[in-house]
Amino acid sequence: MPELPEVEVVRRGLARWVSGRTVEAASVLHLRSVRRHLAGPEDFSAALKGAEIGEAHRRGKYLWLPLTEQHSLVAHLGMSGQLLVQPATAPTETHLRVRLTFADSAGTDLRFVDQRTFGGLSVHEVVPGAEDGLPAVLAHIARDPLDDAFDEDAFHTALRRKRTTIKRALLDQSLISGVGNIYADEALWRTRLHYERPTATMTRPRTAELVTHIREVMGDALAAGGTSFDSLYVNVNGESGYFDRSLDAYGREDEPCRRCGTPIRRRPWMNRSSYFCPRCQPVPRTAS
DNA sequence: CCCCTCACCTGTCAGC
DNA sequence: TGCTGACAGGTGAGGG
Numbered sequence: 562m563p564e565l566p567e568v569e570v571v572r573r574g575l576a577r578w579v580s581g582r583t584v585e586a587a588s589v590l591h592l593r594s595v596r597r598h599l600a601g602p603e604d605f606s607a608a609l610k611g612a613e614i615g616e617a618h619r620r621g622k623y624l625w626l627p628l629t630e631q632h633s634l635v636a637h638l639g640m641s642g643q644l645l646v647q648p649a650t651a652p653t654e655t656h657l658r659v660r661l662t663f664a665d666s667a668g669t670d671l672r673f674v675d676q677r678t679f680g681g682l683s684v685h686e687v688v689p690g691a692e693d694g695l696p697a698v699l700a701h702i703a704r705d706p707l708d709d710a711f712d713e714d715a716f717h718t719a720l721r722r723k724r725t726t727i728k729r730a731l732l733d734q735s736l737i738s739g740v741g742n743i744y745a746d747e748a749l750w751r752t753r754l755h756y757e758r759p760t761a762t763m764t765r766p767r768t769a770e771l772v773t774h775i776r777e778v779m780g781d782a783l784a785a786g787g788t789s790f791d792s793l794y795v796n797v798n799g800e801s802g803y804f805d806r807s808l809d810a811y812g813r814e815d816e817p818c819r820r821c822g823t824p825i826r827r828r829p830w831m832n833r834s835s836y837f838c839p840r841c842q843p844v845p846r847t848a849s
Numbered sequence: 850c851c852c853c854t855c856a857c858c859t860g861t862c863a864g865c
Numbered sequence: 866t867g868c869t870g871a872c873a874g875g876t877g878a879g880g881g
Contacts, residue, residue: 593857593858622875637875637876638875639858639874639875639876640858640859640873640874640875641858641859641860656859676858676859676860677857677858677859677860677873677874678857678858678859679857679858679859679874679875679876680875723851723852724851724852725851725852725853729852729853732875734875734876741874741875742873742874742875743874831853831854831855831874832854832855832872832873832874833872833873833874834872834873834874
C-alpha cells in the first residue's frame with residue numbers, strides 16, 4: 562500500500578518520464594477510476610487531449626500535474642494504484658483503468674493500474690493564482706512533515722485544541738498529511754506513545770519528538786524505496802524492501818519489541834489494526 | 850461545528 | 866475441494 566515515500570518515488574518518476582510531454586489521447590477503461598471527475602469520462606478525456614503536462618507535484622499522498630493555467634490532473638493511488646510508464650506495445654495489465662498516450666516518438670504511454678479502484682484520476686480547477694497549479698480540491702490537505710512549509714507550531718496548536726486521540730489525529734489529513742496506518746504505528750512506537758493518548762495532553766516537546774520520528778521513519782522508507790525510480794517504470798508497489806526489513810511495530814504481533822523484548826500486541830482499531838508495545842507504550846491513565 | 854462510524858473495492862488466506 | 870468470513874486501509878459522506 563503506497564504511503565508518502567512511495568508516492569514521492571512516483572512523483573519523481575512522473576517528473577522524469579512524463580512532464581513536458583503532450584497528451585495525444587486519454588482512454589478510460591473503468592468508470593470508477595474517474596469517479597471524482599464529476600463531469601464524466603468524456604469530459605475527462607477532452608480535458609487531457611492536447612494538453613502539455615507540467616511539473617509533477619505532491620502534497621501528502623496526492624499527486625498533481627498542471628495541464629493549463631486553470632486545470633491540473635490529480636492522481637491518488639488509493640490502496641493499490643500504480644502509475645506505470647510502459648512501452649506502448651507492452652501487454653495490457655489485468656487491472657488497467659486509464660491509459661494516456663503521447664504525441665511524441667518516445668514510444669511509451671502512461672498507465673493507471675488499480676486492482677481495488679480506491680484510487681483515481683480527475684481534472685480540477687486550480688486555486689486562482691497558485692503558481693504550482695494546486696487544485697482547489699486539495700487546498701484543505703495539510704502540508705506533510707517532509708515539506709519545508711510544514712508548520713509544527715500550527716500542528717501542535719491543532720492537537721491541543723482537538724478532543725480526540727493521537728493516532729486519529731495523525732490520520733487526519735487536514736492536520737498533517739501523508740501519514741497512514743503503518744507509519745502512524747511506527748512513529749508512535751519510536752516516540753513511546755500509546756495510540757489512544759488524548760491529543761489535548763500533548764506537550765510541545767512531545768509533539769516535536771513525534772514529528773521528528775515521523776520524518777525519520779518516512780525518510781528511512783524513502784531511502785530504502787527510492788532506488789527504483791531511475792528506470793523506465795514509474796513504480797509503486799507495497800512490497801518495497803523497507804517493509805520487509807525495517808518495521809518495528811506494524812505487523813509484528815507476538816514478536817518481541819526491539820527495545821524491551823515484550824511481545825508486540827495488536828488491537829482492532831477503526832476497522833483496522835493498531836500495533837504497539839504494551840510496556841514502552843503504556844495505556845494513558847486518563848481516557849479524556 | 851466537531852467527532853466518529855462506515856461504505857467503498859478486490860484479492861488472499863485461514864478455518865471449516 | 867470449495868465455501869465463508871476476516872482482513873488489508875485511504876477517503877469522505879453522513880449521522881449523532
